Amino acid sequence: MNPVLAMLIGIVVMMVLIIFTRMHACPALIISAVLIGVLSNSIPLSQVVSTVTGGFGSTMTSIGIVIGFGCIMGIFLERSGAAKRMALTILKIVGVKRADVVLGLTGFVVSIPVFCDSGFVILSSLAKEFSRLTKKSMVGLGGILAMGLYITHFLVPPTPGPLAVVGTFQDNGLNVDLGMFIIYGLLLSIPVFIFAVPLFRWFGSKHPEFIVPSEIDRSKYTEAQLAVLDRIEAKTKAGKELENSDFEELLSTEKLPGAGISFTMLLLPVLLILMNTVVSQTSLVGTLPGDILTFLGQPIIALFISLCLGAFVLARDLDNKTVVDMMNDALKDAGPIVYITAAGGALGAVVNASGAAGIIADWLVATGIPGIAVPLLIGTIMRFPQGSGTTAMITGSAIVGPMVATLGVNPYIAGLAICMTAMCPSYLNDSYFHVVTNFSGLDIKTSLKTWSIGSILVPIVGSIILIIASIFIH
Numbered sequence: 001m002n003p004v005l006a007m008l009i010g011i012v013v014m015m016v017l018i019i020f021t022r023m024h025a026c027p028a029l030i031i032s033a034v035l036i037g038v039l040s041n042s043i044p045l046s047q048v049v050s051t052v053t054g055g056f057g058s059t060m061t062s063i064g065i066v067i068g069f070g071c072i073m074g075i076f077l078e079r080s081g082a083a084k085r086m087a088l089t090i091l092k093i094v095g096v097k098r099a100d101v102v103l104g105l106t107g108f109v110v111s112i113p114v115f116c117d118s119g120f121v122i123l124s125s126l127a128k129e130f131s132r133l134t135k136k137s138m139v140g141l142g143g144i145l146a147m148g149l150y151i152t153h154f155l156v157p158p159t160p161g162p163l164a165v166v167g168t169f170q171d172n173g174l175n176v177d178l179g180m181f182i183i184y185g186l187l188l189s190i191p192v193f194i195f196a197v198p199l200f201r202w203f204g205s206k207h208p209e210f211i212v213p214s215e216i217d218r219s220k221y222t223e224a225q226l227a228v229l230d231r232i233e234a235k236t237k238a239g240k241e242l243e244n245s246d247f248e249e250l251l252s253t254e255k256l257p258g259a260g261i262s263f264t265m266l267l268l269p270v271l272l273i274l275m276n277t278v279v280s281q282t283s284l285v286g287t288l289p290g291d292i293l294t295f296l297g298q299p300i301i302a303l304f305i306s307l308c309l310g311a312f313v314l315a316r317d318l319d320n321k322t323v324v325d326m327m328n329d330a331l332k333d334a335g336p337i338v339y340i341t342a343a344g345g346a347l348g349a350v351v352n353a354s355g356a357a358g359i360i361a362d363w364l365v366a367t368g369i370p371g372i373a374v375p376l377l378i379g380t381i382m383r384f385p386q387g388s389g390t391t392a393m394i395t396g397s398a399i400v401g402p403m404v405a406t407l408g409v410n411p412y413i414a415g416l417a418i419c420m421t422a423m424c425p426s427y428l429n430d431s432y433f434h435v436v437t438n439f440s441g442l443d444i445k446t447s448l449k450t451w452s453i454g455s456i457l458v459p460i461v462g463s464i465i466l467i468i469a470s471i472f473i474h
Contacts, residue, residue: 001342003040011399018391019429022339025391026336029343030056033350040354048350050145055171055349060342062167063160065200067341070158071334072327074114075266076310079326081255082262083122085111089259098245099130099146100204107148112156113266113306115333116149117435123149124439132212135234140204142440146453147196150422150432154419155185156388158269158299160251160344161393161422164341164416168394172401174411178299182233184279184412189422192462199457210442212307257314265309270304314400340365341394348398357402366405371407372470374462375400375414379421387429410473413466420462426455 014032015025019347023031030052038125087106094102100201103123105189110119123305127141157178162185169176176436204210283291295301314322351357362375378400383392396418404414437447 001039003036003042003354006036006354006361007351007356007399007426009039009359010347011267011395017353024336026343027338028234029340029347029395033343036347036354036356036445037350040207040350040352040356042061042356050355051349052346055346056342058171058349059164059345060338062080062170063163064338066158066163066299066303067160068114068331068334069300069307069340070160070163073269073303073306073310073327074118074195074312075330075333076307077110078114078118078122079264080257080310080380082257082265082314083114084126085256085259086110086261086266087123087126088256089263090110096134096252099134100136100141103127103141103145104148104193104197107150108152108189109266110147111159112150112270112463113158114160116146116153117432119149120432120439124132125438128164128212131210133236135211137204137207138210138212138440139207139442139446140200141202142436142442143200143451143454144197146432146451147458148193149199150426150455151189151196151432151458152185154423155189155394155416157182157185158303160337160341161390162419163398164344164390165418167341168345168397168401169404169411169415171300171345171348172352174401174403174404176411176415177277177280178275179297181412182413183277184275184416185328185419188416188465189408189461191200191465192458195461196454196458199454200255200450202300203454206448207450210446213425214442228466238255241453257458261309262409263314265306265314268309269299269306272302273299274306277370280378282376311413342393344394344398347395348401350397352359352402357399358406359407370467370470371409372417372467374403374407376421376466379418379472380424383422385391387427387431389422389426389430389432393419398421408474409470413470413473417463419467420459420466424456424459425452427452449460 010032014028015036017031018025033052033055036044037043037051044052044433083106086109087102090105091102093107103126103235107119108124110123123145124142127138127145130136131141153159154161157166162181164177166178166181166410275293279285279290279297281295284293302419311323315326365371375396378396379392382396383389397415400414400418403412407414433447433451436451437444
């Protein structure tokens with residue numbers, strides 16, 4: 001059978017299994033990979049299984065430990081209160097009048113190691129307090145928080161999706177450096193986040209009915225918190241403007257870690273990885289200082305250092321069993337992601353070995369379609385039917401990776417294009433849609449008209465930026 005037809009049949013079968021049956025994404029990807037190998041004339045039947053297991057093992061080798069360590073790092077930030085401490089620190093800098101930006105920036109930073117679903121659950125209570133006290137709609141506050149989390153979750157490693165894209169591209173022989181991908185992902189994240197702020201402010205202005213009521217359930221607060229809330233309420237009734245100190249006092253009623261250790265645990269691994277990238281471009285290569293920085297900047301080592309900070313500094317007041325249980329919980333979350341990612345690597349290996357990707361790439365080039373259009377379309381096509389952005393990035397990179405050289409697209413731009421359009425759209429088949437809807441106190445109809453529309457418009461803006469960049473960067 002023609003390799004392209006075999007690939008299309010395999011992908012359709014995979015989508016049907018994920019969407020309409022009880023099959024998990026991991027075995028669905030493996031079944032798809034085996035089916036493509038069997039149907040294709042390009043791979044001897046005796047080599048199909050070895051091609052699948054080789055792709056699975058190669059991907060597991062490159063990112064398996066990194067995803068596990070990243071999940072452990074994230075759970076320490078989540079359960080220690082470090083996320084709230086970072087919010088308080090950003091509040092001091094940005095100011096209470098821009099409370100929505102405070103939430104968005106906190107999400108933007110927190111979601112680099114923490115899953116966006118968990119990040120929203122952690123920070124949604126803060127968003128509701130801001131809504132109740134500043135009289136701003138949760139459509140706007142919740143939307144900006146959710147989008148801040150969403151953008152970096154898709155565009156900035158070491159979150160699993162973009163990390164898988166980097167790993168898959170590297171497995172296909174593309175010169176993609178993780179540190180540079182982090183830099184480019186952050187550079188792309190900034191303008192799309194800036195676009196998202198006024199967009200969701202406008203959505204919020206149209207839905208004042210979702211301002212959190214002034215009345216509170218006093219049983220859910222400590223006496224210290226209630227005393228602060230009563231002072232803030234009296235100040236509001238007197239017509240006085242709220243100040244940063246009001247919210248600082250509110251958050252100070254909780255036992256939170258210091259800002260220094262909170263930001264250090266988050267940023268240190270990123271800085272070490274970036275330092276590795278810098279060393280590779282300088283005369284330090286091959287020298288002892290350069291070798292040390294290169295070693296420390298390997299993702300596994302960088303995340304391990306941060307993991308140790310979490311276990312021995314951030315969680316120092318907890319007993320050993322609690323800390324170990326936290327790590328166990330994190331690894332339970334990491335397991336499915338690692339297996340799905342590795343299964344995506346198996347699919348990519350078969351697609352590459354069959355020659356299907358090369359045939360499609362040659363045909364697309366012959367038709368004159370701009371190369372950048374391919375990863376942009378693949379990201380959305382992989383996302384829309386089944387709802388998982390991570391699965392879309394893993395599958396999309398497996399399909400696009402072998403094509404990149406033929407398409408003539410810069411591999412960083414191609415990778416970010418897959419990540420960007422894998423955001424689109426977030427609607428009823430997406431777990432994050434329901435997290436944002438429920439924890440913001442919205443109804444599904446409103447969320448479809450605001451959050452889902454935003455999850456389409458933001459990637460469109462990002463795609464335009466990438467299209468323009470692809471004209472000048474090859």
